Amino acid sequence: MRVLTRVAVPAALILALSACSAPQQAEAERPLRAALTTPTDVDLKWRDERAAVAGHVLEFATAARGPYTVLQYLDRQVTTYRHPDLMPRTTFYYRLRTYRGPASRPVHVDLPAGGWTAEEENADHDWLPARTLPGHQGARHALPAGAPTDLRAVVKDANGILFTWTDNSADEDGFLLEIRRQSGAAYEPLAVLDPDINSTGLVTLPEEKHASYRIRAFTLGERSNVVHLTTGE
Incomplete structure (x- = not known):
């Protein structure tokens, strides 16, 4: 039995992630880049060396204006991601959003x-x-x-x-x-x-x-x- 969904995103957070339009947001320190490494596999790369950034939320959509879906919350040391086995002949849109904040003692x-x-x-x-x-x-x-x-x-x-x-x-x-x-x-x-x-x-x-x-x-x-x-x- 797997009761707690891993990196599950509550509805309130999905709304928060989509609340602001892209032109109103500052771009991250290093732009997000994408490459089609097989006909249905997308590799994403980015770089963000700002010390205050704890990690990034990776989102995707199949339309330019969304809606966007959260793929993964990623810690700051992660700078690549593969989105595999996608639908053929489909346009995919990707963006990152930073998250910040302090952690407890482990x-x-x-x-x-x-x-x-x-x-x-x-x-x-x-x-x-x-x-x-x-x-x-x-x-x-x-x-x-x-x-x-x-x-x-x-x-x-x-x-x-x-x-x-x-x-x-x-x-x-x-x-x-x-x-x-x-x-x-x-x-x-x-x-x-x-x-x-x-x-x-x-x-x-x-x-x-x-x-x-x-x-x-x-x-x-x-x-x-x-x-x-x-x-x-």
């Missing part, structure tokens, strides 16, 4: 070996949904957003983790649950959460049983240029 989690028992598989898992818990609102800051604090990870079973934290931000567009896997060198976004959330559960994949996690309060920033190309046969 917590390390080691889950026991094995999977769910039959009893755990059929349990309610009422701890999984993202929610706002009373008593987890900290001192609210204006700009920049305050980093989440008191991040705690409670092991619920062999596959499940419950995260809670204190929300110290008054202006966030949402929160990112980020992971650094045991074999990984950097953190990467794992799930996107609505503003004011301070608790969420996670059902882990096998490679996530031994990992470090953190929470980032983020705000959305400027968009890049728009690139487009048409797939082949």
Whole structure:
């Protein structure tokens, strides 16, 4: 069972991402570029060395005016992306949007070996949904957003983790649950959460049983240029 959708984008964030027209947005430091590397595979490249930028949201559309769909939230060290197996003879439009904001201190989690028992598989898992818990609102800051604090990870079973934290931000567009896997060198976004959330559960994949996690309060920033190309046969 895979309850928490990975890098799922709530409807409120999709509306926020599409609220401003491209001409009103400043371009990123390095323009977005696209190449058709096979008739139905698109490779995207960009560069943004601004220290305050925590990452980018990659979006695509099949019409010049949208609507745009979020492909992925990407950490700042990621500067390439392949969009594979696309519809043939279709024009695709791409753009990036920056996100900024502070992250909490990480917590390390080691889950026991094995999977769910039959009893755990059929349990309610009422701890999984993202929610706002009373008593987890900290001192609210204006700009920049305050980093989440008191991040705690409670092991619920062999596959499940419950995260809670204190929300110290008054202006966030949402929160990112980020992971650094045991074999990984950097953190990467794992799930996107609505503003004011301070608790969420996670059902882990096998490679996530031994990992470090953190929470980032983020705000959305400027968009890049728009690139487009048409797939082949």
